[in-house]
Amino acid sequence: MSLNLGVLSIQGDVNENILSIKAAIDALDIDGTVTSVRTPDEISKVDGLVIPGGESTTIGQLSLFNGALKILKEKIEQGMPVLGICAGMILLSKTVKDKVVGKIDQPLLNILDIKLERNSFGRQRESFESDISLNSIGIPTFNGVFIRAPSISDVGSDVEILSKFNGKIIAVKKNNVIGVAFHPELTSDISLHKYFVNLTNTLKN
Amino acid sequence: MLPLSGERINAKGIISEKLDSVDTLRGSSTLKRGFAHMQKNGVVMDVTNVEQALIAQEAGAVSVMVLDKLPSEVRKAGGVARTASIKIIEEIMDSVTIPVMAKCRIGHVSEALVLQETDVDMIDESEVLTPADELRHIWKWDFTTPVVNGARSLAEALRRVEEGASMIRTKGEPGTGNVAEAITHIKKVNDELRTIKSIYDSGDNQDLVRIAREFKVSYDIVEQTAKLGRLPVVNFAAGGITTPADAAYLMSLGCDGIFVGSGIFNADDAQERANAIVLATTFWNESDKVKEAQKMIDERQSIHGLDVKTLELRMQDRGGLA
Numbered sequence: 001m002s003l004n005l006g007v008l009s010i011q012g013d014v015n016e017n018i019l020s021i022k023a024a025i026d027a028l029d030i031d032g033t034v035t036s037v038r039t040p041d042e043i044s045k046v047d048g049l050v051i052p053g054g055e056s057t058t059i060g061q062l063s064l065f066n067g068a069l070k071i072l073k074e075k076i077e078q079g080m081p082v083l084g085i086c087a088g089m090i091l092l093s094k095t096v097k098d099k100v101v102g103k104i105d106q107p108l109l110n111i112l113d114i115k116l117e118r119n120s121f122g123r124q125r126e127s128f129e130s131d132i133s134l135n136s137i138g139i140p141t142f143n144g145v146f147i148r149a150p151s152i153s154d155v156g157s158d159v160e161i162l163s164k165f166n167g168k169i170i171a172v173k174k175n176n177v178i179g180v181a182f183h184p185e186l187t188s189d190i191s192l193h194k195y196f197v198n199l200t201n202t203l204k205n
Numbered sequence: 206m207l208p209l210s211g212e213r214i215n216a217k218g219i220i221s222e223k224l225d226s227v228d229t230l231r232g233s234s235t236l237k238r239g240f241a242h243m244q245k246n247g248v249v250m251d252v253t254n255v256e257q258a259l260i261a262q263e264a265g266a267v268s269v270m271v272l273d274k275l276p277s278e279v280r281k282a283g284g285v286a287r288t289a290s291i292k293i294i295e296e297i298m299d300s301v302t303i304p305v306m307a308k309c310r311i312g313h314v315s316e317a318l319v320l321q322e323t324d325v326d327m328i329d330e331s332e333v334l335t336p337a338d339e340l341r342h343i344w345k346w347d348f349t350t351p352v353v354n355g356a357r358s359l360a361e362a363l364r365r366v367e368e369g370a371s372m373i374r375t376k377g378e379p380g381t382g383n384v385a386e387a388i389t390h391i392k393k394v395n396d397e398l399r400t401i402k403s404i405y406d407s408g409d410n411q412d413l414v415r416i417a418r419e420f421k422v423s424y425d426i427v428e429q430t431a432k433l434g435r436l437p438v439v440n441f442a443a444g445g446i447t448t449p450a451d452a453a454y455l456m457s458l459g460c461d462g463i464f465v466g467s468g469i470f471n472a473d474d475a476q477e478r479a480n481a482i483v484l485a486t487t488f489w490n491e492s493d494k495v496k497e498a499q500k501m502i503d504e505r506q507s508i509h510g511l512d513v514k515t516l517e518l519r520m521q522d523r524g525g526l527a
Contacts, residue, residue: 009246012243055268057265123326145239
């Protein structure tokens with residue numbers, strides 16, 4: 001049966017993720033499609049979902065408003081694979097604080113037991129690119145594009161650390177859930193999207 | 206992958222350094238244009254103080270833009286409009302978690318450097334302020350912080366991209382409460398994109414050379430834009446947006462997002478209007494939700510607005526020759 005992938009289309013970098021997932025499906029030669037999804041009905045039909053980068057407060061508030069947040073939580077808890085990128089990883093977390101403002105109250109999916117700090121590397125002028133590695137999922141080098149990126153200081157016992165940068169955790173995995181602080185969709189390297197499409201395909205079959 | 210057309214890889218604004226002995230790069234086109242990509246489908250709201258910035262964040266704005274006066278107040282006050290007080294910008298940066306942008310005068314390199322040093326997330330080289338240089342815009346490749354510029358046509362947009370703009374917005378006519386000019390500008394850009402795309406598809410390179418000369422830009426940027434069929438950077442609507450329906454219509458014309466200036470915080474129902482414009486921008490193609498958003502505002506509370514034909518000051522013409 002054809003694989004049905006989605007990119008959450010509330011706000012943010014939706015189109016670039018659609019292009020990366022498309023390229024990954026083609027490269028893997030898998031029978032699958034990718035669409036942008038926003039309504040609870042659209043979300044209910046996908047086998048795997050990318051939550052893209054953007055502003056986490058905006059995406060959180062609006063997906064609470066249209067009911068997307070509720071069905072997302074249900075589906076992810078039932079095992080739907082999800083790739084949370086930057087703002088997407090923030091939404092997956094249990095608690096967040098901001099580097100400058102401190103404690104903040106924003107709608108979250110409350111899925112990953114991680115201690116997350118927003119804007120952890122500083123403001124936009126401090127945004128950076130650097131080589132990172134995701135060895136445990138078979139990606140030895142990857143161009144990490146960090147834009148006002150979050151980082152994780154601590155993880156629960158059920159969360160696997162995929163990568164660190166200068167001591168800060170920048171990629172995590174818990175079964176079907178992956179969170180990364182950087183933006184693979186802004187690079188031409190599709191290896192992380194390929195890993196995610198493969199994971200979705202394996203879990204479906 | 207995002208389009209990097211026109212990118213200058215040896216730009217002064219790109220900083221290569223070691224962070225705890227790891228090689229890193231800051232200020233690259235990927236990072237600057239990428240920042241603008243994270244704003245897509247969102248609303249950037251003009252604010253003049255912390256209270257307004259917090260209302261904007263609460264409403265779901267993707268960024269706030271700090272000014273000394275809102276555009277309609279700039280019109281009323283007359284005189285010279287300059288960049289906002291740094292203390293106020295810093296207070297706002299310490300209060301919200303969303304990005305903070307600020308405006309500088311067209312061509313005023315030092316105002317832009319001050320804003321970069323303040324660590325704002327994006328600089329708007331804006332016609333709302335009094336231009337400092339009518340002949341030249343800022344050479345934005347020298348900046349690590351990304352810069353957004355206004356444009357009324359594809360030629361203006363591509364000139365700004367070649368100077369290093371990481372994002373484009375329509376100029377519209379700021380501070381009027383009148384969305385007509387923003388609509389005109391985005392339609393013009395879209396028409397011109399369609400034209401160059403069809404020329405590119407026909408293989409008539411000579412005609413693209415003619416257009417590059419007419420636009421006063423390089424052949425390469427015309428060819429790459431024609432191939433893409435869209436601007437190589439994110440393109441927002443700005444200038445005169447007042448109601449949720451204004452925002453939804455501009456999104457339907459293919460804008461990547463919305464800037465709202467005077468429309469929110471000069472209205473008497475700012476909080477509801479901020480919420481409503483965010484909803485209409487996100488759900489622009491779901492008419493029931495746009496209606497719901499429009500119902501949240503009271504037309505009697507909208508800013509009164511100005512007829513563009515009778516204006517003494519046309520902000521959109523500022524910096525238009527360069």
